[in-house]
Amino acid sequence: MPPDSSTLSTYFDPFPPDSGDALLVRAVALRPLLQADAVQRDKAGGRPVAQIALLKQQKLNAAAIAPQYGGEGASWVSILRVVRELARSDGSLAHLYGYQHLPLHTVLARGTDEQQQRWFSQAATEQWLWSNSGNAMSKTSAAERVPGGWIVDGFRPFSSGSHVADVIHIAWQDSTGARWSALIPADRAGVVIEDDWDGIGQTQTGSGTVSFHGVRVRDDEVLGDAGSPLSPFESVVSLLQQSVLANVFIGSAVGALDEAREYTVTQSRPWIHSGVERHVDDPWIQRAYGDLAIRTLAAIELADDAAAHLDRACALGRGLDAETRGRVSIDLAAANVYAGENALDVTEKIFELMGARSATRARGYDRFWRNVRTHTLHNPAEYKKRTIGAWLLRHPYAPLGAYR
Incomplete structure (x- = not known):
C-alpha cells in the first residue's frame, strides 16, 4: 500500500x-x-x-x-x-x-x-581544480614579449573559479591584436583575485575579476600559436560550456523539485476552497507537479543524448571535422535551451505549489531560481533557437566560435 x-x-x-x-x-x-x-x-x-x-x-x-x-x-x-x-x-x-x-x-x-x-x-x-580567466568577449589584458616569455598586464572579468583554483587559463592580446593563452599557477606573482563578484546567483563561483600586474608567463606555458586558426576540436570548448550549463540547469530544477516536494508533503496546507484535507490530494497540485516532472525528465533525456554525441565527437580528437562538430552543436543547443527554459519555469513555479509560507529568505528556495536566471543570461536562448532554425531550414552550421 x-x-x-x-x-x-x-x-x-x-x-x-x-x-x-x-x-x-x-x-x-x-x-x-x-x-x-x-x-x-x-x-x-x-x-x-x-x-x-x-x-x-x-x-x-x-x-x-x-x-x-x-x-x-x-x-x-x-x-x-x-x-x-x-x-x-x-x-x-x-x-x-x-x-x-x-x-x-x-x-x-x-x-x-x-x-x-x-x-x-x-x-x-x-587533483587540481582548473579555472579560466580569459573571457573571449573581453580584450582587457595585453602582454609584452620578453626573452623566454611574456609579461601580462590588465584584467579579465567572469573568471569563474579563479578564487579557489590551482591553475588558471589566462588570455591576452599582443600588439597586433592576436589572441594568446597560457596555463599558469593560480599563485603566480602579480595575479590578483579581486573578489568582486556580486551576482544575484551562483554566489560562490567567484565569477568576478582577475587582475594581472606584470605577470610573467614562460614560453613553455603558452598554448599553441596565436596565428593558428580555430580548429573544430578546439572549438568543442564552447560545446562543453553549453553542456555544463545545461546540466547545471537540470540539476537546479531537480533540486528545486526535491526540496519543494519535501515541503509540500510535510508542511503545505490545502487551500480553503480546495475541498481536500491534505494539500497533496489537491488535483491541481498533483497535475502541476506531474507537468514539471515530465518536462524535467525530458530535459534529462535530451542532455544525456547530447552528451553521448559529444563523447563520440571527442573520440575523434584533433581529427574532428566541422560537419560532425556542427551536428553535435545542434544537439547541445537544443538540450541547453530546453533545460534552461524548463529550469526557469520549475524554480519559479514551486513557490505557487508550496504556498505563501515557503517564500522566506531563511528557507532559501529562491537560490535555485537565482542560480538559473544568472546563468541563462550568459548564453541567450534566442540565438540558439535561431541557430537550430537556420539549420532546420537548410542553412549551413554556424561558423566556429565562442558560444556556438
Whole structure:
C-alpha cells in the first residue's frame, strides 16, 4: 500500500542517479554534506574551500584525464551527470566543477605532448581544480614579449573559479591584436583575485575579476600559436560550456523539485476552497507537479543524448571535422535551451505549489531560481533557437566560435 504523507518524502527518488556509474556514485555520496549548509553558504558567498576539498577527496577533479596520465578517462556523459548531481544541492560547486573542464580541453586541443604529460600527470596526482580567466568577449589584458616569455598586464572579468583554483587559463592580446593563452599557477606573482563578484546567483563561483600586474608567463606555458586558426576540436570548448550549463540547469530544477516536494508533503496546507484535507490530494497540485516532472525528465533525456554525441565527437580528437562538430552543436543547443527554459519555469513555479509560507529568505528556495536566471543570461536562448532554425531550414552550421 502507498505511504502516507509522513513517509512519502523518503519513499523514492523520482530522479534516481545511475547507480552503475561509479563516478556518479562518488558524487552522490557528497549530497548530504553539500545539502546540510547549502542555504547558508549561498547567502554568505565567498570561497567554497571545504567543498572543493571534498571534490578532491572523491578524486572527481581529474576523472576526465586519460589513464595514461593517471586519470580515469571518464566519459562526458559521466562528467556531466556529476555536474547535474552537484547542482541538486549546490549550483555554484556544480558550475566550478564543470567549468574546470574547459581549460583542460584546451590543453588537450592545443597543448604539446610535453605540456599534456606535465600538466595532466600533475593534475591527476594533486587533483587540481582548473579555472579560466580569459573571457573571449573581453580584450582587457595585453602582454609584452620578453626573452623566454611574456609579461601580462590588465584584467579579465567572469573568471569563474579563479578564487579557489590551482591553475588558471589566462588570455591576452599582443600588439597586433592576436589572441594568446597560457596555463599558469593560480599563485603566480602579480595575479590578483579581486573578489568582486556580486551576482544575484551562483554566489560562490567567484565569477568576478582577475587582475594581472606584470605577470610573467614562460614560453613553455603558452598554448599553441596565436596565428593558428580555430580548429573544430578546439572549438568543442564552447560545446562543453553549453553542456555544463545545461546540466547545471537540470540539476537546479531537480533540486528545486526535491526540496519543494519535501515541503509540500510535510508542511503545505490545502487551500480553503480546495475541498481536500491534505494539500497533496489537491488535483491541481498533483497535475502541476506531474507537468514539471515530465518536462524535467525530458530535459534529462535530451542532455544525456547530447552528451553521448559529444563523447563520440571527442573520440575523434584533433581529427574532428566541422560537419560532425556542427551536428553535435545542434544537439547541445537544443538540450541547453530546453533545460534552461524548463529550469526557469520549475524554480519559479514551486513557490505557487508550496504556498505563501515557503517564500522566506531563511528557507532559501529562491537560490535555485537565482542560480538559473544568472546563468541563462550568459548564453541567450534566442540565438540558439535561431541557430537550430537556420539549420532546420537548410542553412549551413554556424561558423566556429565562442558560444556556438
